Amino acid sequence: MSESSKIHVPDVPLGRLIRMPGGKTAGQAIADAEKGLASLQGESMKELNRVLAKAEALYARADGRFDALVVNAFYALINGAIGLPTAGKDRAIDTMLVSLADLLDYYRTSGDWGDKSVQVHLSTFQLLLRTEGVRDPQGTELILAGLRKVSRKAAKG
Amino acid sequence: MGFSSDPRARFNLEQVSILLLEETPLGMSILVQILNGFGGRKLHRCDSVAKAESIARETELDLLIVDAMASGGGYDFVHWLRNSGIRPNCYAPVLLTAAHTPAAAVTNARDCGAHIVMAKPLTPKAMLDRIIWVARTGRRFVESDKFVGPDRRFKEGGVPEKVGAGRRREDAVQGKG
Numbered sequence: 629m630s631e632s633s634k635i636h637v638p639d640v641p642l643g644r645l646i647r648m649p650g651g652k653t654a655g656q657a658i659a660d661a662e663k664g665l666a667s668l669q670g671e672s673m674k675e676l677n678r679v680l681a682k683a684e685a686l687y688a689r690a691d692g693r694f695d696a697l698v699v700n701a702f703y704a705l706i707n708g709a710i711g712l713p714t715a716g717k718d719r720a721i722d723t724m725l726v727s728l729a730d731l732l733d734y735y736r737t738s739g740d741w742g743d744k745s746v747q748v749h750l751s752t753f754q755l756l757l758r759t760e761g762v763r764d765p766q767g768t769e770l771i772l773a774g775l776r777k778v779s780r781k782a783a784k785g
Numbered sequence: 786m787g788f789s790s791d792p793r794a795r796f797n798l799e800q801v802s803i804l805l806l807e808e809t810p811l812g813m814s815i816l817v818q819i820l821n822g823f824g825g826r827k828l829h830r831c832d833s834v835a836k837a838e839s840i841a842r843e844t845e846l847d848l849l850i851v852d853a854m855a856s857g858g859g860y861d862f863v864h865w866l867r868n869s870g871i872r873p874n875c876y877a878p879v880l881l882t883a884a885h886t887p888a889a890a891v892t893n894a895r896d897c898g899a900h901i902v903m904a905k906p907l908t909p910k911a912m913l914d915r916i917i918w919v920a921r922t923g924r925r926f927v928e929s930d931k932f933v934g935p936d937r938r939f940k941e942g943g944v945p946e947k948v949g950a951g952r953r954r955e956d957a958v959q960g961k962g
Contacts, residue, residue: 633929635936638876642801642847642920651797652824654913658792661822661909668814675811703887704855708809710884711905722906729885737887 665714672712673760676721679709680753687746694741703732720763721756723772724749731779745778796917798825802844805830806837806851806859807882816850819909823916834858841866846874848916853883853894853902860893867898867933875933876926878919882907898934900924 652660686702689695706729713721728749735741752775756763803825807813813830820828829844831837837851849866853859859881869875881899894902900919903911925936 633927635925635927637923638926639873640876640878640920640924641873642878645801645847646796646798646917646920648797648800650799651795653792654794654796655792657796657823658909658913659822660824661819661912664818664822665815665909668811668818671811671814707855707884708812711815711882711907712809712811714815714906714908719906726885733885733887 666717669717672714672718673757675712676709676757679705679712680750680757683750683753687750690741690743690746692741692743694735694739696736696739699732699736699741703729703736706732718756718760720768720772721753721760724752724756724775727772727775727779728753731782734779734783740782742782745782748778749775796823798823798916800827801825801847802827803829804837804840804844804846804849804851806832806834806849806854806862808832808852808854808858812852815907819907819912820850822909823913834862837862838865841869841871841874846877848919849877849879851879851881851899853881853886853890855884857890857893859883860890860897863897863899863934864893880912880915880919896932896934898932900935 682705683702686698686705690698690702706725710722710725710729713719713725728746731742731745731749752771755771756768798820803820805813805816805820805828807816807830810832813832817828817830829840829846831840834854840846841849849863851859851863863879863881866877866879867875879899881894881897881902882905883894883902884905886894886902886904901915903915927934927936
């Protein structure tokens, strides 16, 4: 810490406001928030289908080679989609999206391109969207573990 | 500390002025549903850094929930806020959400001055734990040439241990580094 540092304890109104009379119990608040998220499920699935269509178009544009513009657009698309499946309580799709973002982040910084690694993620994306609500949890977990291995292996070169 | 996210504990967000910065419409809807569920009513929705800066200049804020955004604009906004001198907003608690933290942005995420970085996907339980954690009073603040933000050297327990599986484990508390 340099000598010009100033350390102080600022007033934080949040601490007082949150204690005001009224409000909700934490349990009720979480239940109400989950109910609100459930109302977004249909919108979330529609958006994920749009993301998949755009991702497939970008994959086709890459045409098996590294293309900085395509990879950056692809990464931005997938990065923006992480968290959207939460509205549909679909953590499997989120796990797949994180794995794909890891992979694309590696490619955009290294200049490499692994066509099959990207393809397997997109195939899984399709599968997870088609089987939403009727999936076997154990089988899904095995598929996701496989994807994580693919992105880790790619990052290690 | 007097209150917690124990299911029976009460808290009140009705009078809390909250800025939300999230560029995707559905991402914003997710945040709004979570905060409305918590009883939050004073939500300032911003889909760009420019709008967030404008709100921060004009409105007194008690809490900010800022997405890092693919461009890294969220980090820049928090850094701007901390160095803006706009009181009391420059000291307000900031929860930074991040979908994916690219290798190139790890330093920004650590040093921008947020209280907590939360990895997406967001869950109501994880969000509430963190709001309650940042609402605790007595948090030290550092202002130096190189860093403006909550003191990262404090030794305080709390969030975010055992708050769920998966990416929640990657959530970083500014202050343990």
